[in-house]
Structure formats: C-alpha cells, structure tokens
Amino acid sequence: MGKLVGVVGKPNSGKSTFFSAATLAHAEIAAYPFTTIKPNRGVGYVKVKCACKEFNKTCNPQNSVCENGTRLIPIEMLDVAGLVPGAHMGKGMGNQFLDDLRQADALIHIVDASGSTDSEGKQCEPGTHNPIADVKFLEEELDLWFINLLKKDWQKISKEVEQSSKNPEKVLAEKLSGLGITEKQIAKSMKESGLAVEDFARALRKNSKPIIICANKSDLKESEKFLDELKISHNAIPTSADSELALRRAAEKGLIEYVPGTNDFKIARELSDSQKKALEFIRENILKKLGNTGVQQCINKAVFKILNLIVVYPVEDENKLTDKHGNVLPHTFLVIRGTTARELAYKVHTQIGEKFIAAVDARTKKRLAADYELKDRDIIKIMISH
Template identity: 45%
Template sequence: DASGSTDIEGTPCEAGSHDPLDDVNFLQDEVTMWMYSILERNWPRLIRKVMSEHLNFAKVIADQLSGTGVQVEDVIEAERIMNDEYDKWEKEDILKFLSRLLELSKPIIIVANKTDAPTAEENIRRLKEKYPLVIPASAQSELALVNAAKAGLINYNSGDDHFEIIADDKLSTKQKEALEYIDEHVLKKYGSTGIQEALNTAVYELLDQIAVYPVEDEHKYSDHKGNVLPDALLIPRGSTPRDMAYCIHTDIGDGFTHAIDARRNMRIASDQELKQGDIISIISNK
C-alpha cells in the first residue's frame, strides 16, 4: 500500500501514517530468518565438514537450501561479500550472507498499489530510491476499467495507457468523474494501472519464462474440439519441443516423436529452442 493507509498487520489506518518501506523490510527479514532457521540447526556440522573434507561451500549450502530453490551459482555470488573463514562466522555474518543470497535467488517486484492517492507519490519515490524494481499500480483503477470494458462502456485492454469511451450516453455523472480521475491520476501520470506490467515483469523478466501455444491441428491452430489457441503454456526460456511435451503431460513427453511449428507449417528438431509466441503441435505415440 504505497499510500501508507494500511499498517503492518493489514489493518486500515490514516493515509500516510504508515511507512510502506517497513512492509518490504519486514518481508525480507522474515524470509531471511526462515532461511537462517534451515541452516542454523546444522551450521556447525556443515562447516566442520566443509573445512575438514575440503568440500565446496557453495554446493553444500545449496544442497541444504535445495527446498528453497537456491542455486549453487547464487551461493557463489553471495559468498563474494564474505570472507572464507566459515568457522568464524557469527549469526550476524550468516544473516548478512543470507540477505545477499535472498537478493540474488529471490528477486522481488514491489507493486506499489494505490498510486492515485495523494500520499503515494512520495512513498513511491522513496521505494524507487532503495529498491531496483518498483512498479506503481492501482488495482482499483484496473478493476474499474476492466468492468467498464466488459459492460461495453469503454474500449480498454489491460496494460493500455488510455481508454476510449464508446457509450457516453450510458455513463452516469459519477462514472464519468471516476473515469476522468483514473485517466488524470493514474494513466497519464504512470502510463498504465501497473497491473499488467507487474505480471509481465514477473513472468517474462524475473522468472524468465516464455508463452507458447500447444495445438493439435497445426493448420487451424486448434484442439480436437475446434477451439482456437485453447491454451498457453509458460515454460522456461531455452525450452525445447521435448521439454514442452513433458510440460503438457509426462506420457506425451515419454512418447514424443516430433513437433511442428504451426506458423511455418514445418517440422522442427526436438532440441530446437522455442521462442515467445510459438504455436506448436506435439506429435506423440502415447
């Protein structure tokens, strides 16, 4: 809540009375302490093993934190800010290391909601000064615009920087004022409501995913029921048709024989890297 009108417990409070930076700090501290609790109970034993058996510190720590999704590369990078006298690390040293590891392995997007509130602008500026990825947003504005579009009152697609009124005679004075407010205080000021931008940034940048479209009929871009582009799969960038087959179903992956690029109407190699927006027909003998 960039307006500062929701406290740390999630309870509404006077706008501007709560500092949203406290919310971010609280979350980061909680996750860091969670990771610390995983390491702390075995830390002496792990470090003795690393030191006595000359094991790779990064691999040992990554294995211990495997359930959190931490990679060896993240540990290696986080370790750069520390000394290698692991047996002399105190709690503060471990927390410093884990804080850096969290930044690398779990990058966050701060979606600064309620940007239209007068108290939000200064808080957004402060958030951007401290954190690398802050997206101003107004969920209430997005909901209002989407509902108005569904009702046939405006033309609007999520992520747009504007909307077009197409049924002026059906809008009440209150609705017109609300749309004018959104246009002036959200769209013109920040370029969008921020909701679609936040989703796109999370999926395509931080998670490094691409969207591909599996079809059964490569000519009609449809499934066996005739539904055109019935599904979209989010898969890691660098995935191949065989990887995609396994994402659909294990049996389809096990029985994978080849794939067809529907846009080009041609067979593609099983190890070819897929691209954003590819429409693919998977051929499987299962």
C-alpha cells in the same frame, strides 16, 4: 506445475485490493490492518499479444482468453495477511503469514507509496511515513525467515549432505522442497554465497522468492514525494489498485469496455451520475497521468521479467495451427526460458513426452530436435511415435 505469484506487504497497503483487481475474486478489503487473515487464492492473467493477429486468424483459446488479439493467460495468485517488522519472530500474524508464502515462486510487494500508513499498517498523516523503509524491512523479514528456518536444521542438513552420495544440491532440494525451492536455485545460491548459513539463506531467498515493488496508492498526491526514489532505486511500478478494481468491476458489469493495462476505456452503457463521476475521475487523474493503473504491468513484470517465463503454443497441425478438433491456437503454456521441445512435450502430457520424436516450428516448418530451446511465442507441433 504452474507458477504461483504471492502478493505481500505490510497491513493496509492494498494487497487484497490488488489481488481482487487482478483476479476479480472476492477478498475482503478495509481501511484497517489485518483485514486478511486466511490467505486468498485466485487466478490472475498475464497479457500478451496473441499470435492469431500475425496469421490473420480467429483463435479458439481453451485455457485462456483472447480479446481482439490480446491473449490473457492464467497465472495463480495468492493474497496473504500483512507482514509487520518482527514477523519472523511471530509479531503480528508472524509465522502463519510466512508459512502461507512457502509455495510462492515470485512476490509482488505492495507498498503504500503515499506514506499514509505507518510501519504496522495503521493510518497516519499522508506523506509522513517513508515507504522506502517498507521496501527494506520486508526484504529483511523474508531473509530472516529463511535464515531461521535453515539455522534450525543446519547441523542435521550439513551432516546429511556430507554422508550422502548424492550431490549437495539434491539433498538440500529434498530438505527444502516445502519451500518451493528448486535444485537450480540451490546451485545458483551456493555459487553466489558458499555455505555459510546466513549468506546462503539470503541468496536462496533472493533466488527462490524474487520480489518486484508495486508503488500502490500512486493516485494520492502525497505519493509524488516518494515516487521518484521508488522508481529509480527500486524499479517500482506506480500503481493504483483501487482504480483498477473499479475499472474491472465496471467492465464486468458491462458498464465500460476496458482492456487491463491500457490508458483508456469506453463507456458502453447509460451510467448514473455518480458512476460517471467516479470513472471520469479515474480517466483524468490516473489513466492520463500514470498511463495505466499499473496492476497489469506488475503481473506481467513478475511473470516475464522475474520468473522469466515465455509463452508457447503447442498445436497438432502446423499448417492450420489447430488441435485435432480444429481449434485455432487453442493452448498457451507459460514455461521457463530455456525449456526444451521435449520438456514441453512432457508438460503437454507425460505420454506425449515419452513418445516424442521431434518438433516442428509452425512458422518456418523447420524440424526441431528434442533439445531445441523454445523461444517466446513459438508455435510448436510435437511429432510422436505411434
């Protein structure tokens, strides 16, 4: 199953703007809290250097896009309602919001780094609300959500763990499958915390819903007051989601040529004065100052650093790097680091997995055993029995 990245944060911080920029899906955006109520689901892209350049080939992607050697690989994203302090007890959109997050594998926390919205998302004097407080409250709310969920059933769960002949991770994984939690994450959390319910719930939240911080609205000068601390203490990525949205929409209309994540764009068509002014403003004040809008950087970090995924290219012909129709480097798979050659075969197709004999590394032409751990950018031919 593919991974799902959730976009979270207090109301009015720019979640839907970030989500829209990332997916170009239409999500409602407005300058007041609780604009989003129902979650929006869409497809964003991680950006990597495509292997086609290395082989001097033109590729024919089937499930992704390649633009001049930059491969954009789809990843599912989710935009949810804003979260306010006390959400785990039902405040604001409360539990509804938390329920929507069950299936998320990693979270991008959109923080208003300019301090122009209070803890409940209402507008305030820019620079007056400290966004560091938001970083802490969100983590605490998510932890409390997990603590409450586990506490509710803890006696029942512990009893089942005791009485079952299966190992505790298995029983817990079955019980918690609705939260998108794996056995591995449970085992890791048990090791870190033991089974005292609160400690375990916190560890489990951290391992199953890891968070990265997006310091949004970094285009506003008041953000300067908070950016250093957000970057140093919380590894936050300075971002301007609404600049990214403007650039991607302009690129979609063919007004500019823009590769997400880069520090510049080219004007491709005659623009009106107001379009030109808006785009030049972004070029001078955001791209030149921050180096990029930060949106692509957040997505890549969530997928590669936090979810620990790597990119692999299964092919049928290890010399031509093609599938059976002659498409060059047609497929990309995002898999967890540590995935083996046989596991990849199963991901391609159950039957391919069942008939797996060995794999071949297309670069070295070396034969790889079933338990070979895939490396990032591996191009793999899978040999099957007939």
